[in-house]
Amino acid sequence: KNSIKIIGQTTDMYTQAYFAYDAKKSGGVTQSHLRFGKDPIRSPYYVSRADFVACHAPSYVDKYDLAKDLKDGGIFLLNCPWKAEELEEKLPAELKRGLAAKNARFYIIDALGIASGLGLGGRTNSVLQSAFFKLVDVIPLDIALEEMKKAVRKTYSKKGKKVVEMNVAAIDAGIDGLIEVKVPVSWKNAKDAPVDLSHLPEFVREVVIPMNRQEGDDVPVSMYGRFNIPDGTFPSGMTKYEKRGVAVSVPRWNIDNCIHCNQCALVCPHAAIRPILIDAEEKKNAPAGFETKKALGKGLENYAFRIQVSPYDCTGCGSCAEVCPAKNKALEMRPLEEELRQHENWTFAVDDVRIKADAVKDTSVKHSQFAQPLFEFSGACAGCGETPYIKLATQLFGDRMYIANASGCSSAYGGSPPSIPYAINKEGEGPAWAMSLFEDNAEYAYGMLLGSEKVRSTIADKAGALMGTSAEEAIKAYLEGRNDSVHTRAVSSALITALEAFEPANNIQKEARNFILTHRDYLRKKSYWAFGGDGWAYDIGYGGLDHVLASGQNINVLVLDTEVYSNTGGQSSKATAAGAVAKFAADGKKTKKKDLGMMAMSYGYVYVAQVAMGYDQNQVLAAMREAEAYDGPSLIIAYCPCIEHGPKCGMGKSQQEMKDAVESGYWHLYRYNPELKKEGKNPFLLDSKQPTKELVSFLRGENRYASLERTFPEQAESLFEKARTDAEERLASYQRLAKG
Amino acid sequence: KNSIKIIGQTTDMYTQAYFAYDAKKSGGVTQSHLRFGKDPIRSPYYVSRADFVACHAPSYVDKYDLAKDLKDGGIFLLNCPWKAEELEEKLPAELKRGLAAKNARFYIIDALGIASGLGLGGRTNSVLQSAFFKLVDVIPLDIALEEMKKAVRKTYSKKGKKVVEMNVAAIDAGIDGLIEVKVPVSWKNAKDAPVDLSHLPEFVREVVIPMNRQEGDDVPVSMYGRFNIPDGTFPSGMTKYEKRGVAVSVPRWNIDNCIHCNQCALVCPHAAIRPILIDAEEKKNAPAGFETKKALGKGLENYAFRIQVSPYDCTGCGSCAEVCPAKNKALEMRPLEEELRQHENWTFAVDDVRIKADAVKDTSVKHSQFAQPLFEFSGACAGCGETPYIKLATQLFGDRMYIANASGCSSAYGGSPPSIPYAINKEGEGPAWAMSLFEDNAEYAYGMLLGSEKVRSTIADKAGALMGTSAEEAIKAYLEGRNDSVHTRAVSSALITALEAFEPANNIQKEARNFILTHRDYLRKKSYWAFGGDGWAYDIGYGGLDHVLASGQNINVLVLDTEVYSNTGGQSSKATAAGAVAKFAADGKKTKKKDLGMMAMSYGYVYVAQVAMGYDQNQVLAAMREAEAYDGPSLIIAYCPCIEHGPKCGMGKSQQEMKDAVESGYWHLYRYNPELKKEGKNPFLLDSKQPTKELVSFLRGENRYASLERTFPEQAESLFEKARTDAEERLASYQRLAKG
Numbered sequence A, B: 001k002n003s004i005k006i007i008g009q010t011t012d013m014y015t016q017a018y019f020a021y022d023a024k025k026s027g028g029v030t031q032s033h034l035r036f037g038k039d040p041i042r043s044p045y046y047v048s049r050a051d052f053v054a055c056h057a058p059s060y061v062d063k064y065d066l067a068k069d070l071k072d073g074g075i076f077l078l079n080c081p082w083k084a085e086e087l088e089e090k091l092p093a094e095l096k097r098g099l100a101a102k103n104a105r106f107y108i109i110d111a112l113g114i115a116s117g118l119g120l121g122g123r124t125n126s127v128l129q130s131a132f133f134k135l136v137d138v139i140p141l142d143i144a145l146e147e148m149k150k151a152v153r154k155t156y157s158k159k160g161k162k163v164v165e166m167n168v169a170a171i172d173a174g175i176d177g178l179i180e181v182k183v184p185v186s187w188k189n190a191k192d193a194p195v196d197l198s199h200l201p202e203f204v205r206e207v208v209i210p211m212n213r214q215e216g217d218d219v220p221v222s223m224y225g226r227f228n229i230p231d232g233t234f235p236s237g238m239t240k241y242e243k244r245g246v247a248v249s250v251p252r253w254n255i256d257n258c259i260h261c262n263q264c265a266l267v268c269p270h271a272a273i274r275p276i277l278i279d280a281e282e283k284k285n286a287p288a289g290f291e292t293k294k295a296l297g298k299g300l301e302n303y304a305f306r307i308q309v310s311p312y313d314c315t316g317c318g319s320c321a322e323v324c325p326a327k328n329k330a331l332e333m334r335p336l337e338e339e340l341r342q343h344e345n346w347t348f349a350v351d352d353v354r355i356k357a358d359a360v361k362d363t364s365v366k367h368s369q370f371a372q373p374l375f376e377f378s379g380a381c382a383g384c385g386e387t388p389y390i391k392l393a394t395q396l397f398g399d400r401m402y403i404a405n406a407s408g409c410s411s412a413y414g415g416s417p418p419s420i421p422y423a424i425n426k427e428g429e430g431p432a433w434a435m436s437l438f439e440d441n442a443e444y445a446y447g448m449l450l451g452s453e454k455v456r457s458t459i460a461d462k463a464g465a466l467m468g469t470s471a472e473e474a475i476k477a478y479l480e481g482r483n484d485s486v487h488t489r490a491v492s493s494a495l496i497t498a499l500e501a502f503e504p505a506n507n508i509q510k511e512a513r514n515f516i517l518t519h520r521d522y523l524r525k526k527s528y529w530a531f532g533g534d535g536w537a538y539d540i541g542y543g544g545l546d547h548v549l550a551s552g553q554n555i556n557v558l559v560l561d562t563e564v565y566s567n568t569g570g571q572s573s574k575a576t577a578a579g580a581v582a583k584f585a586a587d588g589k590k591t592k593k594k595d596l597g598m599m600a601m602s603y604g605y606v607y608v609a610q611v612a613m614g615y616d617q618n619q620v621l622a623a624m625r626e627a628e629a630y631d632g633p634s635l636i637i638a639y640c641p642c643i644e645h646g647p648k649c650g651m652g653k654s655q656q657e658m659k660d661a662v663e664s665g666y667w668h669l670y671r672y673n674p675e676l677k678k679e680g681k682n683p684f685l686l687d688s689k690q691p692t693k694e695l696v697s698f699l700r701g702e703n704r705y706a707s708l709e710r711t712f713p714e715q716a717e718s719l720f721e722k723a724r725t726d727a728e729e730r731l732a733s734y735q736r737l738a739k740g
């Protein structure tokens, strides 16, 4: 974007820019289509005969047909850590043939190496931009460089002088780092060893892989008919076919240090690390490197234990290693390439090792993690604070869950075809997920409930007609247990068995039996959920959310509170606290954070919890369990660190960030359970302890606050003071409730 | 509606019905257009050549051209208390000529006399319907009567056996009560004494009067151009030209019993009774009957006092007489005709007696009533619980008020052209009122604020350019006092005077002066208000309301809480309490009333009050004054008895009903003033006392609850019990806040 701006502003050329994005937050793809020239541009379509094509991520060489849109004699720039000699081995045949056929002028640059050498970490944009100007030769190079430096100063001045200098240095380095590569004639006929895709489902081969290769526009519409999904339904469990391999480093497990706590699995935003319980029989077929140890803990005596990482699915955020509580860390981050050999172990672990249902319990963090996550490998940012909550919910209720999702990050990484991270278990059960709009999500979930509960109550009515028959016992048990989270599965299965064996004596019985068997998917208790961010829950969807909570119906709401509109770049919401810098609050938000939970508690019949996984994992688990079990509306407000907060410690420490938030009194944990009133108890439990740290030290650890001190120091002082009194008022209001 | 149903169902005729309503809630007009016949009806327009025309209200004979749509030889039925001999005198010439010209078959019936004789009060529908069937002869009379009785049984069975019987009797009485009248030939040339309208504004003559005569469709569109209101603006203060005279009885003032408390004026829903302060000079021109007494109270020594009723504007609700606290009531309800002579006194009082500004104070109920109401004679139901609050607000802030009104009763009686009850004072100042939609009213008010405050801040900026000139002192005073409710008027006027005298020394000064003088309407502090019902505030507009309150801006919200969607016939809202019968909650609402105030208080910076005029008039006054003075968002939730509650005591006791609501713990009074925090005080004041009466006795006094006991007695028992615990929980939560 910046490049086209510079061209537009420093020349008299006409410019045009299109951008095509996928919806991934980590390792995502952006295609930029830029046009410029002396004549007005009248092409309202993407560029397909390009003078210049640059690929900014080395991993894309295997995934996309990069030379496709290059014109004859055009320039191809590849950002990669490889030396020229390594290209023969690294590049796939398709790209080699393409470059040779197009007589490409081929350049490489190690932008990542250069940027991290300069202390810029992974921020390679300045390096690549100057390389672009050098190669494209559209403006005199010195002018282009000057403009770039100006832009850098403008953009980064808020972040301090050092950052500016590093970026300026990167601009110069981009020129020097360019290496020209001669395309060997032999590439004309390059051939790869054939890849066998036959083990993949047809849908994945015909639709998902082309879409993931950014060739979705070429998939014929008839495919939707062929796979019987003309209404826009999309099969779930698709992300596991992506194997993106976007991590720089991934965790390596140390079997001897591990204490089998499963916290790594709980916090992983991508479900890329899992505890495996394996029995002796299964063990026989394990790959050689599949090391295990006797599982620790009661009830696990018959199993061996292992932590398994999927190197291709891991994003390298480091959360797992950060959180590992073993005295000597049992996880160490290692370069991706070293760990690729774990891929075989992973495949074995997920394909050939059964989930051990007897080990799964929803009452301990450790045992909750033996359940299969039915949300995996989403495109969320590495280290995202939202996804661990979603994953946990699917482990607890995923096999009977309906999810309505508001627009937001959770819809972007949750349901952007073909990347569907919601998955199914071996029985084919998994969350049914859908998004309607940003503003009506609670109502949408409510509609799901009304529709499906109508079927379920019809089932119950019909079942009545079968009393006095041989199925009576199963029916009684079913009617008793159908809405009980614990028993619903067993009584539903038993009813199916009984009805399948049952011979109807007349038409009424037949009709009833058939109705029930046809609607068997509706037998079990459903778990209705509305997911969404604070932009939805506090602002745009709040009117509907309030109405649905007030309805008294058994609906569950999970608010992923990042305190800003994350998906659209960090706009201020009513969840934004005083003093935070956000879009529409550039000089710090003036008003206090809205207390959504307090408002919901005023009904008295809404289950409400505020949670923060990094502070108390057990409390999160308890809140989800209680919310779902409560026969009425439930609201869980989950604190979610987000890249938009600009955490100085990086996104690998999201869990620590949550802990700090609570310990400094920035966030509070509580549960309000209306059930307790029946027992004559106070429904409100304050679950977090009295703050022990200074609020301001927490604020200073995140750029959303710290930047205010740099840009508006006086404002910062008074707003930070306000933030402190706001937090105290909030705590006092909770303490008042806790006293009863 | 019922008649056309019976025709449709008992004959093989085709039927069609159109209804045209005005927006009046009391003494309003409905035109029913019914067609039926052996052939299909293909006329998608109103009936204009009618076989049968009935006029159900005697007062319409003077107002509408009733014979206009009658066809030659058609039947005209007039409901009136008059004997045949009186018609010569009572009927206007226009109607006489019409009836004669159309050779009408003319019938009269005293439906009101018949109905009230049967104990049906004013419910004349059964009487008139059977008269219709007798005259129209469309179905054999005995079948029609049988069908009507069936319908009566169905409709009224919930209201008990006695009601059914009375209505059945009314059906038979309708047949007997018909009197045929011979139309005298002399009526062909009947002439009235000419009426002089020349004293009325042209707009009233050309637009308002025709619209009020239901002839608005005949007003040429060009009038909007002529009166310069092509954008839909409508002049305010129009209801005073209606002089509807819809009351049966109106209050007569007893000068000796009166203690000059002005409570009658405060509670009057129609501003039809007012305290008049008159000085000796004015007294000289008073009509003979204009009796006064020396005004009681400090500061009023120079005035004489009188309570003046407008017999034509009074709806006869009786609220004033009910509430009059004089030991021997100083108001007695008397037949309208006896009091018509007060019309002359009224005209003198409002036209020729100045408002005594020095007597007006916003700190006492009595003195607040010496201010001119800028909301008068609305079409609200007689005894409406909403309008007294609105009237009071206009007395306090009306001269600088912007009102955004949600759809609902308050928009129907507040702004249905030509009946605009918002009025202007002698200086031409009055509320600016507008309605956008049902759902976006808070946002609409917020937009008014943003727009007008932008102008005001520009004024302040420009004023800066005039410092150091002769206007400096006035400018300083203005900048200091411009946002102060008390001083804003004085400093603004002084600034205008100073600037009009000021000679600019250069162009900048000239431009600044001109800008300010051109925008003089914006100088004074504005008072931004959003008005609406609970359907708006608790439900459909709540998301926006919450957002606007959260904004921290100085906006005031008045929620007229009738606990149902009154304007559309009583649908349940989140303000409806458990146990109440309402549309969509026919067997009693299951969930608790939402605590809107509690939710708003959770922000900590929103002024919130719950009020009920009938329990504590002073508290209402204090809440309005504090809310408006508070430099931030304010929310006043006002309890409003409504005809939809089915109060057994009738709507004349609305004030008593409020008192009972509070004394039984059904409703609570409080004020939450964030200002008090600055003084280290608890911001929450519980203004109502511990309940002294049984909740259930209050519930049984209103049909919305009482009917549940009749139709679903078991349900009623458990829901009334729930209502009781809900009310207790609510009180406990307020007491917790009051403790701090």
Ligand SMILES: Cc1ncc(C[n+]2csc(CCOP(=O)(O)OP(=O)(O)O)c2C)c(N)n1
Residues within 6 Å of the ligand: A406, A407, A408, A409, A410, A437, A438, A439, A532, A533, A534, A535, A536, A537, A540, A560, A562, A564, A565, A566, A567, A568, A573
């Ligand atoms: C009515 C409407 N307005 C704006 C948008 C654009 N939009 C999509 S997602 C989003 C932000 C969501 O923020 P939040 O609810 O906080 O979720 P997060 O991304 O933080 O998880 C916005 C503004 C939209 N989809 N619909």
Ligand SMILES: Cc1ncc(C[n+]2csc(CCOP(=O)(O)OP(=O)(O)O)c2C)c(N)n1
Residues within 6 Å of the ligand: B406, B407, B408, B409, B410, B437, B438, B439, B532, B533, B534, B535, B536, B537, B540, B560, B562, B564, B565, B566, B567, B568, B573
């Ligand atoms: C979006 C929308 N839905 C429905 C309506 C119809 N409508 C107009 S007024 C009204 C009821 C208003 O009820 P409330 O807000 O309680 O005010 P009240 O009439 O009780 O004073 C309704 C449903 C509308 N105007 N707009």
Ligand code: SF4
Residues within 6 Å of the ligand: A250, A251, A267, A268, A269, A270, A271, A272, A273, A309, A313, A314, A315, A316, A317, A318, A319, A320, A321, A383
């Ligand atoms: S590094 Fe991050 S993504 Fe990878 S396994 Fe650990 S927590 Fe999961």
Ligand code: SF4
Residues within 6 Å of the ligand: A253, A257, A258, A259, A260, A261, A262, A263, A264, A265, A307, A320, A323, A324, A325, A326, A329, A330, A331
């Ligand atoms: S967090 Fe560490 S100790 Fe716990 S299971 Fe994972 S690797 Fe083992």
Ligand code: SF4
Residues within 6 Å of the ligand: A025, A379, A380, A381, A383, A384, A385, A386, A409, A413, A562, A566, A567, A641, A642, A643, A644
């Ligand atoms: S919530 Fe924040 S961290 Fe998570 S995916 Fe969205 S932007 Fe990234």
Ligand code: SF4
Residues within 6 Å of the ligand: B250, B251, B267, B268, B269, B270, B271, B272, B273, B309, B313, B314, B315, B316, B317, B318, B319, B320, B321, B383
């Ligand atoms: S009877 Fe009702 S409308 Fe008439 S003056 Fe009294 S309070 Fe007002």
Ligand code: SF4
Residues within 6 Å of the ligand: B253, B257, B258, B259, B260, B261, B262, B263, B264, B265, B307, B320, B323, B324, B325, B326, B329, B330, B331
């Ligand atoms: S309420 Fe009664 S005593 Fe009070 S001013 Fe009115 S008439 Fe007089």
Ligand code: SF4
Residues within 6 Å of the ligand: B025, B379, B380, B381, B383, B384, B385, B386, B387, B409, B413, B562, B566, B567, B641, B642, B643, B644
């Ligand atoms: S609020 Fe009730 S009493 Fe008032 S005008 Fe509306 S329906 Fe009539």
